[in-house]
Structure formats: C-alpha cells, structure tokens
Amino acid sequence: MEKQLRLGESHFLQCADVILPWLNPRELASVSQTCKALSFISKSITLHRSLDAARSLENLPIPFLNTVDSKRYADFIYTPFQIPASTSSPPPRQQWGSASNAQISLISDSVSVSLVDGVCGCECERCEEGYCQCLALAADSNEIGNECGFGCGCGPDCPNRLTQKGILVGLKIVRDEKKGWCLYADQLIKKGQFICEYAGELLTTAEARRRQTIYDKLRSTQQSFSSALLVIREHLPSGQACLRINIDATRIGNVARFINHSCDGGNLSTVLLRSSGALLPRLCFFAARDIVAGEELSFSYGDVRLTPEKSTENKLNCCCGSSCCCGTLPCENT
Numbered sequence: 263m264e265k266q267l268r269l270g271e272s273h274f275l276q277c278a279d280v281i282l283p284w285l286n287p288r289e290l291a292s293v294s295q296t297c298k299a300l301s302f303i304s305k306s307i308t309l310h311r312s313l314d315a316a317r318s319l320e321n322l323p324i325p326f327l328n329t330v331d332s333k334r335y336a337d338f339i340y341t342p343f344q345i346p347a348s349t350s351s352p353p354p355r356q357q358w359g360s361a362s363n364a365q366i367s368l369i370s371d372s373v374s375v376s377l378v379d380g381v382c383g384c385e386c387e388r389c390e391e392g393y394c395q396c397l398a399l400a401a402d403s404n405e406i407g408n409e410c411g412f413g414c415g416c417g418p419d420c421p422n423r424l425t426q427k428g429i430l431v432g433l434k435i436v437r438d439e440k441k442g443w444c445l446y447a448d449q450l451i452k453k454g455q456f457i458c459e460y461a462g463e464l465l466t467t468a469e470a471r472r473r474q475t476i477y478d479k480l481r482s483t484q485q486s487f488s489s490a491l492l493v494i495r496e497h498l499p500s501g502q503a504c505l506r507i508n509i510d511a512t513r514i515g516n517v518a519r520f521i522n523h524s525c526d527g528g529n530l531s532t533v534l535l536r537s538s539g540a541l542l543p544r545l546c547f548f549a550a551r552d553i554v555a556g557e558e559l560s561f562s563y564g565d566v567r568l569t570p571e572k573s574t575e576n577k578l579n580c581c582c583g584s585s586c587c588c589g590t591l592p593c594e595n596t
C-alpha cells in the first residue's frame with residue numbers, strides 16, 4: 263500500500279513537471295499554493311524563466327534582473343522571427359521553465375501563412391573569402407537593404423546574411439522603477455554590430471488599430487501594462503506609395519520588445535532588411551556607436567507627440583533622462 267502511494271506520488275510529480283511549465287504566472291502562483299511539492303516545482307520554474315527570457319531559442323541566455331520590485335520575469339511568448347498574427351482564442355501558450363525546452367513549442371492555431379514569395383534569389387552557390395556578389399546589390403539599395411535568403415543558392419555562411427544567425431551579443435533585461443523592463447548590453451558591442459531584429463506578430467492595419475484600442479484601455483486601468491506594437495512606414499522610391507508594416511510584440515515577440523525610447527535617438531540604429539525570397543522586410547537593430555557593458559539599449563520611437571488639445575488619457579511620460587527629453591513618449595497614430 264505504501265509502495266503504491268509512493269508510486270502515485272512520483273507519477274503525480276512527473277505530470278506536474280510536464281504541465282507546470284505551460285502555466286502562466288497567475289496560474290503557477292495559484293498551483294504553488296496547493297502543496298509543498300508543487301510550490302517547490304513552481305519556484306524552480308520561476309527561477310528558470312528569470313534566467314532566460316529567450317527560452318533557449320537564442321544563441322545565449324538573456325536573463326531578467328530586478329532589484330526594484332518582486333516581478334521575476336515578463337510574461338510573453340517568445341519568437342525569434344516575425345510570424346503571422348495569431349487568432350487563437352484562448353491565447354496561445356508556450357512551454358517555459360523546465361530544463362529542456364529548446365524548441366518552439368506552442369499550443370495555438372497553426373502558423374500556416376507563408377511569408378515567402380517564391381521569387382528567386384541570387385545564383386551564387388559558394389561565397390568565397392568572405393565575399394558575396396550580392397553585397398554590392400545590398401549596398402546599392404538605400405531604402406530597404408537586401409540580404410541573401412531562402413531564394414538564394416548560397417548557404418548560411420554567406421557574409422550577406424548578417425542578421426540571420428540570431429542574437430550573438432550578450433544582453434540582459436533590467437527592471438527600472440519608471441520605465442519597467444529595459445534591454446541592456448551585457449558586453450562591449452562595437453559600432454555597426456547586429457543586435458537583434460524586432461520580432462512579433464505581423465498584423466493588418468485594421469487588426470493593429472483594433473489591438474491599439476484594447477492596449478490603450480488596458481493601460482488606463484493597469485499601470486504596469488506596457489504594449490509593444492510597432493508601426494513602420496517606408497516611403498517607396500517612387501514617392502507615390504508607402505509601405506506600412508505593423509509588428510506586435512506585446513503577446514508574442516523577442517527581446518526587442520524591451521527596448522525603450524530615448525529622445526536623443528539612443529544608441530541603436532534601425533535598418534529595414536529584406537532577404538531574397540521573403541515577402542516582407544525585417545526591422546533590424548545595429549549599434550550606432552560602441553556600446554559598453556551595462557549600458558541601456560534605446561532608440562527613438564518617432565517624433566509624433568499628442569498635442570495638448572488631443573486626449574491626455576493616452577499620454578505617457580518619458581523618463582529617458584536625455585538632455586533633450588521632450589517629457590512625453592512619441593505616440594503612434596494607428
């Protein structure tokens with residue numbers, strides 16, 4: 263009888279080990295209150311989560327550090343790449359917090375939209391001595407940069423695939439009393455080095471507007487809520503049309519969702535890059551100058567600010583601390 267009980271207990275703990283990493287912070291907290299064993303497993307999951315925001319999906323772990331309040335980590339689903347908007351209800355889940363979760367494992371609607379356009383890329387099969395003939399093409403383009411991609415004959419070592427190898431610099435996410443989570447350099451990053459792309463859900467403009475309204479409401483009721491919906495407008499060379507891309511990293515995104523605004527432009531430069539064969543360009547962040555370990559990474563969110571006569575409800579105070587700080591965060595008129 264005692265043996266059977268112990269066997270039952272061990273099955274229960276094995277199941278808990280499998281199920282608990284799928285829970286969100288609120289569910290995990292309530293499960294942890296039910297018994298000592300679940301409390302122990304929950305603590306270990308929380309520790310794992312705080313040690314790597316990227317859930318082993320990047321080359322290096324990206325830890326959360328917080329000496330300001332009791333939040334151990336931010337709750338979101340990690341994707342290293344742009345993905346089509348998720349329409350699943352209930353919201354998608356991702357396993358996070360067990361020792362072995364080095365894979366994108368999502369419970370959600372299947373991601374089935376292809377972001378590849380079937381256009382052929384270059385025909386280089388071997389890029390020799392660090393040179394790819396497409397680099398000349400990439401340098402020619404001043405609106406959207408070009409990288410080799412799915413459509414090209416060359417492989418992952420081609421030097422014209424700088425932003426396709428994931429994050430290669432040490433980063434950490436640090437909590438600030440006023441700005442919330444902030445992305446920091448955890449090593450010296452040299453001027454021009456690639457840092458990360460802005461990954462998240464690609465939205466239609468109608469969906470971006472719908473979500474922005476929801477986020478504005480949430481922000482007015484929950485002080486700690488922060489959204490990460492980025493709208494990119496690229497004027498095409500003809501001057502006749504404007505390419506608009508909406509990337510929402512609020513629920514599903516990568517570490518770029520923690521980059522805060524700075525009124526002086528910050529220390530990052532942004533570049534739109536299209537890989538051959540890909541339908542849409544990606545927004546990539548590079549070091550605009552040498553950045554030392556322990557420096558916050560920031561860029562300018564734009565220069566549109568709400569005028570005083572417009573609603574003051576959505577106005578957010580800027581705490582960038584730069585000498586040219588405008589006092590309020592730029593807003594996106596979605």
Ligand SMILES: C[S@@+](CC[C@H](N)C(=O)[O-])C[C@H]1O[C@@H](n2cnc3c(N)ncnc32)[C@H](O)[C@@H]1O
Binds near residue numbers: 442
């Ligand atoms: C893309 S998120 C950046 C990460 C965010 N700090 C967090 O905790 O998740 C944008 C939000 O961060 C905050 N934020 C960004 N830059 C800021 C700044 N200069 N001053 C104050 N808050 C800032 C605002 O709440 C903004 O809506």
